[in-house]
Amino acid sequence: MPTPQLPDASISAVERETGLSKDTLRIWERRYGFPLPLRDAHGERLYPQEQVHKLRLISRLLDRGLRPSQLVAAPLETLIARASSDTGGATRAPEDGELLDTTLRLLAAYDEAGLRSHLSVALQRLGLQRFVIDFAARMNMRVGEAWSLGQLSISQEHLYTEQMQHQLRQGIGTLYPGARHPSVMLTTLPGEEHQLGLLMAQACLAVEGIRCVSLGVQTPAWEISEAAQLQGVEVVGLSFSEALRQKVALEMLKDLRARLPEQIEIWAGGALWARLRRRLPGVRFITRLDQLPRVIADYRAQYASWGGHTG
């Protein structure tokens, strides 16, 4: 792929793209000698794309639990080796690899029409629930991986997101709206831009007969709290991709927990929680979507045993 001349990035641009704070970027430079950005006429840092790319890779590996001292100073090849070795072991599921591979191939070819038809067929064949849990969830990981390894461009990832979003909304929209318990308000916290996780959750809830109030992405904690209480929902559902730092996310969750009355549950979903160490009291963590039916069943059982409203 002929990458054109990309402009060097400012420190805030790098912060945005990698999720590493300015402070962190500066102190890595001081401590490990990487990244070592150029400087503009006024002494401000300018990061070449090459360094940004490596930082992105490091950031991803950090989320898997590796430590900076072993990553930041390491040469690029080592990182790539680590990245692919780690993923290769975990996600080997050859049986339905064909759907995934085809999608990736269409994406690589920018075949928008083919992609749309392919996804639509997959949705019809699998049904909404399996489409989300068996297909979309894995596909997201594949696409994210391919992107971080430079095999897919940003625009191709966008194309995928857009098409998948379309399919999911179609799927959700054609269901007759249910009204079963619990009533759920769905959104993401500030800094979490990914809509796809949200829509996938919404779909899983919909097939359980739950019609949830979705606020889209990036709703501040105090707004969530206020809206949830005004609406009188029973559960606040939040989606987290791996874009957010776990620590930051936990802090925001703690804050939200403090603002919400106890009887409103918080369900925190997303791949971010896969390697969670200490759970947070009063928050239910859902690392994979296929756990959702169980969580719902639990809630209903609890609700039924009370024989009334839990307030």
Add this chain to the structure above:
Amino acid sequence: MPTPQLPDASISAVERETGLSKDTLRIWERRYGFPLPLRDAHGERLYPQEQVHKLRLISRLLDRGLRPSQLVAAPLETLIARASSDTGGATRAPEDGELLDTTLRLLAAYDEAGLRSHLSVALQRLGLQRFVIDFAARMNMRVGEAWSLGQLSISQEHLYTEQMQHQLRQGIGTLYPGARHPSVMLTTLPGEEHQLGLLMAQACLAVEGIRCVSLGVQTPAWEISEAAQLQGVEVVGLSFSEALRQKVALEMLKDLRARLPEQIEIWAGGALWARLRRRLPGVRFITRLDQLPRVIADYRAQYASWGGHTG
């Protein structure tokens, strides 16, 4: 509202809640003497909720165009006065249909089910084109206005966006995909997060028999250029809300124009261009969606020799 006793907030918590950067918070303290947080045992800032609240108010007023020097040092009462006094200014003419008012009322009541059904009925009654041009476009303005006047909360605005997005995607999805000229790639530039404008444009193109490749929001210029050329599209369509500064937007457009081959047209749409001074050569500005059919007709007339259809 019974806000429980929230602990004093750290500087990063305040950054999250108000959207004001740590640097900004510190320099306001230095320059204006507000906020003046407490300090913990180790000298780190601790902001009482009262100050956080005032900062939130200031942040809101800033978005309306007021300047920090007149806000940050001012006492709370002045701010509240300003916040409410500004609201009286722009009242709506009553000719704006009943549809708009009903929507706003449902939104204010957080009536998600009612809203969904209301929008769905409106879509069926008006048809996709009129739904977009006559209804959605005005509704967006009304909602934006109501929000900036403090009549709607962020979460209510999110609810609106989410529902409208759903309806638009439903509308687009049920159309049989056309393949008429020109072929269009649709996206927004970095910093422009609003999907709604994009979807409205997509809908308008769809009813003209154009199936466009949408990349969603925030695609960098170099990526747009690369993707457009690989795809071989004839037009790149970009949507701009008023969230972006016109100057920044123009710069990015100029950059994109330089990267794209001449024969690929750029159509720049959105309310941002209503007050445009100097147009940019090689870029077509579309201030309102109802101009789109005309622009398409022009394009087709110009390239009539190619015939109306492909495939």
Add this chain to the structure above:
DNA sequence: AGACCATTTTGTCCTAGACAAAACTCAGAT
């Protein structure tokens, strides 16, 4: 194994100075 303490590691916070981009002001020109 499990519990405890010491030692790295690591990110965030601190102060304070500098400067460019944006916003505003006002005189002069069309």
Add this chain to the structure above:
DNA sequence: ATCTGAGTTTTGTCTAGGACAAAATGGTCT
């Protein structure tokens, strides 16, 4: 009367290195 451009103020972000607490690791002793 409205636009234009130059000067001034305002404003946010960047810079630097120092400091420290929370987290992770390693080692020792039950």
